Each structure stands twice: as structure tokens, then as C-alpha cells.
Amino acid sequence: MTGVGISEAAVELAGACVHSLRFAVGAPLDRPYAKVELSTTNPAPALYRRLQVVSPPPTRDGEPWPTGLTLEDKPFEPSELPHRLSDVRITEGTPSLDLPDPERIVLDRWISIPRQQGSMEFSSIGDDRYVLAVQYWNPVPAGEQSVTKELQYYATYRLDFDRPPASDWIAVSLDAFWPPERDSADLLIPLGDCDEHCPSDN
Secondary structure: OOEEEOOOOEEEEEEEOOOEEEEEEEEOOOOOOOOOOOOOOOOOOEEEEEEEEEOOOOOEOOEOOOOOEEEOOEEOOOOOOOOOHHHEEEOOOOOOOOOOOHHHEEEEEEEEEEEEEEEEEEEOOOOOOOEEOOOOOOOOOOOOOEEEEEEEEEEEEEEEOOOOOOOOEEEEEOEOOOOOOOOOOOEEEEOOOOOOOOOOOO
């Protein structure tokens, strides 16, 4: 698995199906333009983020959520298979996803990221398991294919949905999709199969 930076935190997706979301979160990424200063004498025992999962994904400035996404210079069609998400491009200036309708929220949870060492590998190549909703900073240095980051806060999760997703896609935010000018990126994820961590008879 590879990680993806979506704020000062990064996410490593393990799986998403109709029952649950499985992932890891690590922080901080030490973004060069927005470093997070952590106390070295009295570090916080945990970081907290409000994670929301929405299905179908929210609109984008009132337009359908695929607006601004392209595949081979054509508008991205989320119903076409295979999705080829590693080849999806995001038009510069594409706005963030809107606040979701409450009826579309399938998970709304504060998560605790404890202070424990972890590492994530990041790639300069896209990932077929998800696509970022907006253009965002990649921690891989220019000219390199990958980089491994050591993270001071790290945890893995399996979170069951509170209600069944209403479409084949979900959107995931660590900022509860707010504010519109947020300095973070949401993830757009097509639902896949259950695995050993999410039994299909749940």
C-alpha cells in the first residue's frame, strides 16, 4: 500500500466496501508551506480529526462531483470500468466538494490518532484505488518515484458505516467537508469487495 497526503495527515487505504472503510492515518507530513509545530517538551498524546464519509459524493460548487476530473482529456465517467484512477487528472482550480446533505452521510466520527511511530511510502504515480478530489501537494521530491516518511502519530482503523452507501462511490474527508477554502483534499473512492477484515456476512 502507498499513502496519500490529504492535509498535514496522510491516509493509507486498505479497503472500502458496502460495510466499512479500512485505512491508516499518519501525521504530520511537514508540508513545506504549512508546517505543523508540535511541542517537543510536552507533545500531545493524540491528534483528533473529524472523519466523514458520504455516498454518493457531494456536489462540487453545485455541479456533479466528477466535474473537473478528466481521463485522456475527456470528462471522467465514474460508471465506466475499469476506473483507471491512476490516469485521472484534476483540472487546476477545481473547487472542493460541497458540504454534504445529511441524508448522504454514512459515517461521521471523531478519530483519535495516538502518538506512536509509523511510516508510509508515497509514490509519484497515481493509485487505482482512489482519486483526490482536488489538486494537492505530493511529498515525493521532484524527479523521484517514491519516498518513505516517518510519522510521529499513526494508527489503523476499520470503521463500519452507520447506513449503507447509496452509490458505488464514497467521498472521505478529515475536515468534515468544511470550510470551502479548506487546505486539505478529500478522497473519492469506488467501493470494492469485502476482505478478511470485513466479512461479507456482516
